[in-house]
Each structure stands twice: as structure tokens, then as C-alpha cells.
Amino acid sequence: MAITRFAPSPTGYLHIGGARTALFDLIWAKNTGGRYILRIEDTDQSRNSPTAAKQVMDDLKWLGIVWNEGPEIGGQAGPYFQSQRLDIYHNYIQKLLTSGKAYYCFDSAQELDKMRKEAAAKKQNFIYPRPKVFPTPADVEQAKSQGRDVVVRFCMPQGEIVVNDIVRGEVRFNGKDLSDFIILKSDGFPTYHLACVVDDELMNITHVIRGQEHLMNTPGHVMLQAALGFKTPVYAHLSVIVSEGGGKMSKRERAKVLKAAIKKSQDLDKAKLASVGGINISELEEFLSGDVMPDTPAIDAMAEYLKIDLPEINIVDFMKSGFLPQTLVNFIALLGYSAPLDKEILTLQEIIDSFDSTRFNKTNCLFDRKKLLAFNTEHLKMISEDELLKYYKDFLKVINSPACKGDDSLLKRILKASHGARTLAEIEHKSRFLFIDADKIEYDSKDVEKVLLKNGEGLAMLTLLKAKLSELSTISEESIESLLRGIAEEKQIGLGKVAQPLRVAICGTTISLPIFESIDMLGIKGTIHRMECAINKFQTK
RNA sequence: GCCCUCAUCGUCUAGUGGUUAGGACACAGGCUUCUCAAGCCUGCAGCAGGGGUUCGACUCCCCUUGAGGGUACCA
Numbered sequence: 087m088a089i090t091r092f093a094p095s096p097t098g099y100l101h102i103g104g105a106r107t108a109l110f111d112l113i114w115a116k117n118t119g120g121r122y123i124l125r126i127e128d129t130d131q132s133r134n135s136p137t138a139a140k141q142v143m144d145d146l147k148w149l150g151i152v153w154n155e156g157p158e159i160g161g162q163a164g165p166y167f168q169s170q171r172l173d174i175y176h177n178y179i180q181k182l183l184t185s186g187k188a189y190y191c192f193d194s195a196q197e198l199d200k201m202r203k204e205a206a207a208k209k210q211n212f213i214y215p216r217p218k219v220f221p222t223p224a225d226v227e228q229a230k231s232q233g234r235d236v237v238v239r240f241c242m243p244q245g246e247i248v249v250n251d252i253v254r255g256e257v258r259f260n261g262k263d264l265s266d267f268i269i270l271k272s273d274g275f276p277t278y279h280l281a282c283v284v285d286d287e288l289m290n291i292t293h294v295i296r297g298q299e300h301l302m303n304t305p306g307h308v309m310l311q312a313a314l315g316f317k318t319p320v321y322a323h324l325s326v327i328v329s330e331g332g333g334k335m336s337k338r339e340r341a342k343v344l345k346a347a348i349k350k351s352q353d354l355d356k357a358k359l360a361s362v363g364g365i366n367i368s369e370l371e372e373f374l375s376g377d378v379m380p381d382t383p384a385i386d387a388m389a390e391y392l393k394i395d396l397p398e399i400n401i402v403d404f405m406k407s408g409f410l411p412q413t414l415v416n417f418i419a420l421l422g423y424s425a426p427l428d429k430e431i432l433t434l435q436e437i438i439d440s441f442d443s444t445r446f447n448k449t450n451c452l453f454d455r456k457k458l459l460a461f462n463t464e465h466l467k468m469i470s471e472d473e474l475l476k477y478y479k480d481f482l483k484v485i486n487s488p489a490c491k492g493d494d495s496l497l498k499r500i501l502k503a504s505h506g507a508r509t510l511a512e513i514e515h516k517s518r519f520l521f522i523d524a525d526k527i528e529y530d531s532k533d534v535e536k537v538l539l540k541n542g543e544g545l546a547m548l549t550l551l552k553a554k555l556s557e558l559s560t561i562s563e564e565s566i567e568s569l570l571r572g573i574a575e576e577k578q579i580g581l582g583k584v585a586q587p588l589r590v591a592i593c594g595t596t597i598s599l600p601i602f603e604s605i606d607m608l609g610i611k612g613t614i615h616r617m618e619c620a621i622n623k624f625q626t627k
Numbered sequence: 628g629c630c631c632u633c634a635u636c637g638u639c640u641a642g643u644g645g646u647u648a649g650g651a652c653a654c655a656g657g658c659u660u661c662u663c664a665a666g667c668c669u670g671c672a673g674c675a676g677g678g679g680u681u682c683g684a685c686u687c688c689c690c691u692u693g694a695g696g697g698u699a700c701c702a
Contacts, residue, residue: 506665585661
């Protein structure tokens, strides 16, 4: 029975990498009949935003990743926000201090920087020089009175440290390569290392599943556990997901693309851009020149203003692109892991039931959006009508589509007519014409040229169709179909020659739902009205 | 620089000393078709390089190369 935890630091929306970690934590716990804990690691006062924890939780819920213990639910080992557990950490830090396994330091940032540069000049890794005699409480008081920052460092033992990892096997480190790391920051908050080790013990975590970026932290954690008399959990360090550009798939990617776009665009009103992003002009300049990064909402807002597409990194990005949560879950679970099944399109339950912890892959993997698209197409076909309707309505709300005003029966009809669609966004695109006024239709100039204007055939066909459709006595999908087919046959032309002008007239583009249903859903009056509009609009040209 | 990890088609992967190296996505061609999709059929494509070990290496060992991660009072 595994007790796992997902421990995000609330700095923004949940991203793909975090989602995968969260997923495998859940899978592992569920597969063994164990428990799954959510813990918010908000020990960095400068980076944590108050809304981010909620965003992360919303994203997890959307994916169907629910926790047994944690925020909003509670549990015996709470509180589940590390910022609310400061006394607990101080207690353990004191223990380390009194047993001589940790010590105070007063170095300034400049002093530290100098030591690092010296080490680099000697082509060595920086190792903090542990003092022979540790500062006393009196020294601490004196340092404080001088206005120095006070931190606590852990004494990293020398010698070989073996980390046993499910994914990688035995990984060996040498203590002499590892520096005495800080466990208590000068603001009184513990660092990740200390808080994580203490909480994993107190919450009885048996399996720690996290990204490979934590592998180098693990020998330190193992030593900390030994010093505190804690158990060492089972570790599994998952390979990282890289994006097309190489490099870890992270929110930095989005910032990078935005920055490049801003720099590229000529005569841009920077003040306006900054205000759109809700930041001031100097913050924007800082972003452009250095490595400070605005938060996610600011980045999104500026990208929207510049009309550029940022790479999808966060779960919400994929939601807005019209992917189903089960698609993401399925796809992410098969990145760096292979299920012992002979198919790839899987439900979460199938993944949980068949989970085998020996099947993790060590290699970093690239996120292939085209394959994700293929997975989504399959999941879209797989889920029930009602479920699909629910997701579609949520999607429409999120992107604030005019189709929000559609009633359930119409939306269901659209969904049915969209069988084989790749994303919810595609369905929305194709059916949007049903929800906007005739005068708001945006005509695609290329399509208009090709289908309506070329040789004048298209407009002539429209005029003919308008007359025939007005005469139609019974309106139904079938009657419309037989009318159009009849005309094509009579004129000895393909149905395309008949249907395409009509399609462009009512949708503005050549891409839409099947034509017969489109007309029926729009209504015969609306259809004829749009045909008139199109004829008037394009005839004179 | 130093430390750690990794290496099978373009991508995700199966494979644990003897396989015609399998699948999926992508791509190409064809069929179907009222558009876009979807569907059906066919095809293309891979063990990074070099040394060992072995009767035999994709598989085990070493080196090279390449890729990624870490090197914070971030997690």
C-alpha cells in the first residue's frame, strides 16, 4: 500500500510536467489501494501567488485527479500548506542545531557570489566551507544586530551516498561533491529540502514520485532523513518532458516566445502592452532585458494583445485548445511510461489497474502535439453523448464562445454532426456560424473568390438555389439533400459545385459541418437570408 | 567547469543474448467523399560511433560523441 503525495509549489497554473507527476502519484496510490495526498509547498514568499494554489487545484480536478487528503478536504497530518507548518520545521531545525548536524551562517549574497566565482575559476564545484567551530547563539545575536542575514545550513556527511531509485536503479553520489545546503532561510521559512523531508515523514509518505530535476537533491534528503532519524521513502525520478525546441517543457518557454515576439514587433506601444499585462513599464523592460518573468496571467494577456500563440505548456492551455481531460491523462501517462497492454488509447482506470512500476522509461521524451491530437480524436469518439455535451459546454464557457447560448438539443446535434472531429475547438469553429448574425459572418476572401466569384458560376448557383429552397414545401435534412442532389444530377455536375457556394454563403468559409444538416439547423429562413446577403455583397464586384 | 542521468524509425515506444527488430503518431500514395475531418488500404523509415565479452550482440562491459538535468536564502 503506497501513500503518495503531489507537492506543487503554487507559482502559477499546473503545467504538463507537474500534471504527469501528479498523475503517477495518483496511479501508484490507487493501484496499491493506498492514499494520495496533496500538499502545497509555499515556502517561497516571493514567488508564491495567493491564487495559484487554487489554480493548481482546479486544474487537477479538471483532469480528474482527486486527492484523499489535503487542502479543502483536510486529514490527520494537516495543515497541508507548508506556510502553516513553520513551528514544526523550526522544531526539527533546532534538533539538528543542538546535535551539531547543522549550523548558522551569516554570509551576504556578495560574499557567497565571490566564493562561487573563485570556485569556478579553479574549475571546481562550489562547496560551502564549513567552519571548524560553529557560531554560537551569541554570535547569531551579534550578527543580527549588525543587520546580517542569518541562515542555517545542514552538515552534509562525507562518503558515498546511494540513492535507490525505482526508475534508475542505484545512483551513487559522493558526499564530498555535495555542499552544505541551507535548510532555514533568513526570512524564517525553511527551504524546500527541509520542509519536504519533514513533511514526507510526518505524512507517512512511502513513495516519492517526482521529476528528474530533483535527483540531485535526493542524496541531501536521504542524509537529512538519517540525521533526523526518519525513514527513507521509495524514490522514483521520472524523466523530463522536453518541448520541440529541446529543453524542459516549462513556463519559461512561453515567456521566451513572448519576449521574442515583443522584440521583433516594430513601433510597439510598450506602455499600452504593459498596462494590458497589468504590469508597469519598468517591469516590462526588466522582462525584456533580464531573466525576470511576469506571472502567467500577464504573459497570457500580452500574448493575446499581440495576437500571438504561445506554446501550450499549462493544462489550461490545452483545455482552451479543446482537448479532453481524459486525452491529456492518457497521453501524459504514456510519456516515459508504457502500460503492459496492447493498446494505447486508455482510460485512467485501465492505466491504474494495469500499472507496473517497473515500466518507467529513463529517457527524456518529447511532447508530440500531433499524437496528442490523434489521441483526442479517439477519446472524442469514445465518450458518451452526455459526457461529451458536458465537456463541450464547459469548453464553450471557457473560451467565451457565442455558442454558449445554444440549447442542449442543438449542441447535441452539432456534436453528433461533428463525429470524427479532432478537438472541441474545431467543432466550435465549424458550428459558430449558427450563433452569429448574418451581418457578422466573416467571409474568407480566398474561399469567396474560389467558390463564389470565379467564372460567376457560384453566384449563379446561389441564385438558383435560393429560388429552389424557397419553393421547398417540407423542410428536413432529407428533403434538402434530395433537392441539392437533384440539381447536381440535372445539371450533370458534382454535388460539390452545388454545395460549396451554399456553404460559403452561410458559413463564410469552405470548412463547415455537413451541408444538409447545417441548413436544417440554421433554418430555411436564415439560410435564404444569408444567401441574399452573400449575393448582394459579392454580386457587384 | 564540476556532479548526475540518458541514448531503438522524424516522435512516443515494445524488445532483457539467437526476432524478417513489433506497434502507435507523423509523413507519402491510393480508395471513399458536399468542405474540413473521420474511415479503409498500401508504403517509407530505426538499434549514435568505436572497441571489447560471447559460438552469437539492439540487448552485457568500456570509451567517444550527442542530449537532458543539477550546480540558488526556487521548488
